[in-house]
Amino acid sequence: MFQKNKDIPYQADEKAINNINQANQKSLEILQSTNPILVDVRTAIDVVPNMDSNLILASGPPMSWKEYRGGQKNAILGGAVHEGLADTKEKAEEEIEKGNIQVSSCQEYNCVGSLAGIYTASMPVLVVEDTVSGNRSFCTLFEGSSPYRLNYGSYNSEVENNLLYLKEVIAPVLGEVIREAGSIELKPIMKRALHMGDELHSRNTAATALFVRELIPYLVNQSHKGGEINKLIDYLLTGDYFFLRLSMAAAKVSISQISNIPYSTIVSSMAFSCSKFGIKIASSDKWFYGSLPHLEHYHINKNHSEDEIEFMGGESIVMETFGLGSFAQVAAFPLQAYQGGSPEKMIENNNRMYEITVGEHKDFKIPYFQYKGTPLGIDIRSVLEKEITPTLDIGIASEKGMQIGAGLAVSPIDSFESASNYFYDKYLAT
């Protein structure tokens, strides 16, 4: 039921309901049939349309500079220094205020940001293409297992050295390996990983192993590169999160296909910055803003406390719009150790996500649910009617700038209400 004008049930208008249902079915079918493949690793400015040398992208719906704060602001300023746009973070802020350095939203550039989500022109990006539409999305590289990472709001010499290492050592040889392979299909890896303990957001352990497995023949062929290939192998095998960036780009390029679908009430974007949450729906290009998520349960690493927790942005929740992450939590019982919760809670949560989605993914299936497809296509009608909002498997950052844990977040209902009001005015008001 739509929020606005509750006294006039929209159900009365059969024709509108039919239009909505048909549009949502179309959205669902598009989401079910995308086929993302990794085609390259390149420098952002060379491949991201409209990327500019003085442009910095950050996570979250578009907003003004003055709304950035804390770790995300620090990461943007660090990104500017990393890019050579300013000598210090202080100078970077001046240049941003003067308009000499631009700050914009990843999602508006077919990019998808992990936490703070910083893109600068010279950063390497994974290039993921949907073979159905031919469209592309991009994601930066996993920064490795150090708690200090630009995407977690840190910027120091360790972070800078690591960014240089990714740019100068890892990305060139990874790019060569991928180009030699031609491309790597991501859907089969994602499909299998769901049967191997991953939900592809907070857990990508199996997907990373399966991805590396696909690369082996090409790694061996490139072995004349000696040291470089060994560094790439070390990088790919460090931590178990390399694949997350591919999951994100795969979800982003898929969900991007449901745009310009009049009458569709399916969520086509969810993202948050340090200040606000936002969603889009398939029938509109507008962002609908709301308040930040809250944490339902979480796990905080030793030597840290919940007092440190800071929301500094995140677009990896694109996974949930694509029926993964907390929407496939029951595929990933090992997540308990990483983000808290219990099997019972995970099952309950996952079942609730079926209540707010219009269908199931045809390829992504959950063994514990007897191979039922993951819940796909968040319908804002159901969110409002049932007062169930999407849950989100997210990493937790410290205000000091590092990862200190992970948890299950719940998106607030206000952005969905805002979308619903807009939808009502546009399609249903008489």
Place this chain on the structure above:
Amino acid sequence: MFQKNKDIPYQADEKAINNINQANQKSLEILQSTNPILVDVRTAIDVVPNMDSNLILASGPPMSWKEYRGGQKNAILGGAVHEGLADTKEKAEEEIEKGNIQVSSCQEYNCVGSLAGIYTASMPVLVVEDTVSGNRSFCTLFEGSSPYRLNYGSYNSEVENNLLYLKEVIAPVLGEVIREAGSIELKPIMKRALHMGDELHSRNTAATALFVRELIPYLVNQSHKGGEINKLIDYLLTGDYFFLRLSMAAAKVSISQISNIPYSTIVSSMAFSCSKFGIKIASSDKWFYGSLPHLEHYHINKNHSEDEIEFMGGESIVMETFGLGSFAQVAAFPLQAYQGGSPEKMIENNNRMYEITVGEHKDFKIPYFQYKGTPLGIDIRSVLEKEITPTLDIGIASEKGMQIGAGLAVSPIDSFESASNYFYDKYLAT
């Protein structure tokens, strides 16, 4: 409660109970602390103690030649031809009857047989060592994903060519890679695989991927071998069962450590041949025989039927004695697609296995059970008292000689009764 002499409850004898409990605790601690590592790949006759050039090993407790039949008999005869001990299977049978070719039981030679389980002198074997005891166990190589394999009772030119390929191409280069690595620790891989959808008997998908991942740096270093290394990579990536042979050798070398422990009622071996099932207990070297298992539920591949099913042996059920396989089924919900069953049945079955074991593994844990350790150390007392026998995740062979499915088998109680009677006479009778 022991089967024999039910009128004199052995519980009355506090001292004997204490002896049993202490011995079982000792068995449990040994099983919890073994540390199997892969150290080499070598020709059986060079590494398996007491292996002989005219000796063929097969799955199951020791028995006479006339008791072998069907696919297992065919595999033994095929093994003899493969080894060059006879020109034809008919001549091989004559030589066996004359005593010129010996047939014995894998388990008596620190080997562990998959299904029919054939070892001949020139076959390559994986060499797995327990670093705690220094003892070794051996297992032949996975024959690949063809339904026609010697271990499934087939012997034809395809099987022969594949055996030669393993011996001449795969084993030498795999051996070099392993020796370059020094050794590969198996416990960390097994531990992680349990969080990635494997129970390490009927599902080794994650373990195989993780094992190959460990090898990557050495594969790359050996890449000057060109074609051979690529063939090895193809072999390792074919199917997802390479690791099962390592699981089996790891379980075998571990379970072998609980021998000569007076008063222990813990099962130290389970195996079956085409004719009989057998168990050993930690306080005796004797085999206790019983009837073959029956299938509780199963999945038969398309174009085959249950009428074809033939039991032709199997020692991979060593996994269950080590707290894995069906004892860790709840770690592997994807098994439904491979061997039938439902999540509810799997949970029920796994819970029942806790009722017949004396403890839990300290490192092998089940996420769905909130990281409880797998049930470890089958106590024949509990089996008889509760009338719950160990279940077994097994592959299913056709009488025509090939894999046609997989299922959950239940071991019959008679071998446990036989062991209990022996134990009563030896330790409890007054």
